[in-house]
C-alpha cells in the first residue's frame with residue numbers, strides 16, 4: 262500500500278516537471294520568433310543584405326574603377342617571334358602586364374587587321390596583317406576593347422577587316438572606330454563597372470584614301486576630317502554615360518609638333534562634353550593640354566610595335582565612387598627587342614620632364630600623376 266502511494270507521488274512529480282520544462286521551452290521559442298519579426302523591418306531599412314540582425318549598418322566604402330589606355334599596338338614579326346619563343350613575357354614584361362590585367366578595363370589602338378585573307382592595299386609603303394590566332398596575346402594582356410580607327414585596319418581590304426570583327430567578337434573583345442556602316446563604326450564601347458558608366462568612341466583623322474571612310478564604302482573607318490559626326494556622338498554619349506572619352510588617330514608622324522587641327526578638334530570634343538581625348542598615330546609621344554579642366558593627351562606613342570620604343574606611357578584613369586572625379590596618371594614604358602616594359606625611375610623622370618616641357622596647363626609629378 263505505502264509503496265503504491267510513493268510510486269504515484271513520484272509519477273505526479275515527474276509529470277509536473279515535464280510540463281514545467283515543456284512550457285519553458287515553448288515560451289523561449291516564441292520569444293525568439295517575436296524578436297525576429299521585430300528586427301526584420303529594421304534590417305531591411307538599413308539596406309543590410311545579410312540576416313545578422315546585430316550587425317552595424319554598412320558605411321559605403323570608396324570603390325575605385327581603374328581604366329588603362331595605350332597608344333598604337335602592332336603585333337609585328339618581332340613581337341610574334343618573341344611570343345612564339347618566350348610567351349606573353351616576351352610581349353609585355355611582368356609588372357607592366359599585371360597593371361593591364363588588373364585594371365577594370367584596358368583598351369589599345371589596334372593598328373592592323375586580324376586576318377589570313379585579303380589583298381594588299383596598292384601604293385602603300387607599310388601594310389600590316391596578323392593571323393587571328395594571335396588574338397590570344399590580347400586576351401593574355403587583359404585587353405577588353407580596341408580602337409579600330411586608324412590608317413592600317415584596311416591594309417588588306419574589306420575581307421580582312423570583316424575577319425577582324427569576327428576575331429574580336431569571338432574573343433569577347435569590344436571595338437569601336439570601324440564597322441559595317443556608320444552607326445556600327447561610331448558605336449560606343451561601354452565600360453560599366455562599380456556603378457560608373459564610361460563611353461569611349463574611336464575616330465581617325467588619318468586614312469590613306471577617301472574610300473576607307475565608312476560613309477563612302479563599307480565596311481570602313483569612322484573618320485574625323487569633318488568632326489561633325491564625332492561631335493554628335495560625344496554629345497549623345499554625354500547624356501548616357503558618366504564619363505566620355507575619345508580615342509583619336511591624328512597628327513604627324515615622328516614629331517612632337519602638333520598640327521593646328523589637333524588643337525581645334527581636341528577643343529571641339531571637350532566643348533561637346535568629352536571628359537578627355539586620347540590620341541595616337543605619330544609613333545612618338547606628344548604633349549598634354551588641359552583645356553577647360555579636361556585633358557587632351559595628344560599622342561601616347563607606340564606601345565607595342567617594332568623592335569624599340571624610346572618612350573611611351575599607358576594612361577591610367579582612376580575614378581572613385583565617392584569623389585566622383587577621374588584622376589590621371591602615367592605608367593612610363595619603353596620597348597627593347599620588341600618587349601615592352603616599365604621604365605626605370607631615372608628614365609621615368611626624364612620622360613616626365615620632357616612631357617612637362619611640351620605640355621600646356623598640366624604638370625606631371627615624380628609619381629606620374631597628371632595635375
Ligand SMILES: [Zn+2]
Nearest residue numbers: 411412510542
Ligand atoms: Zn597610325
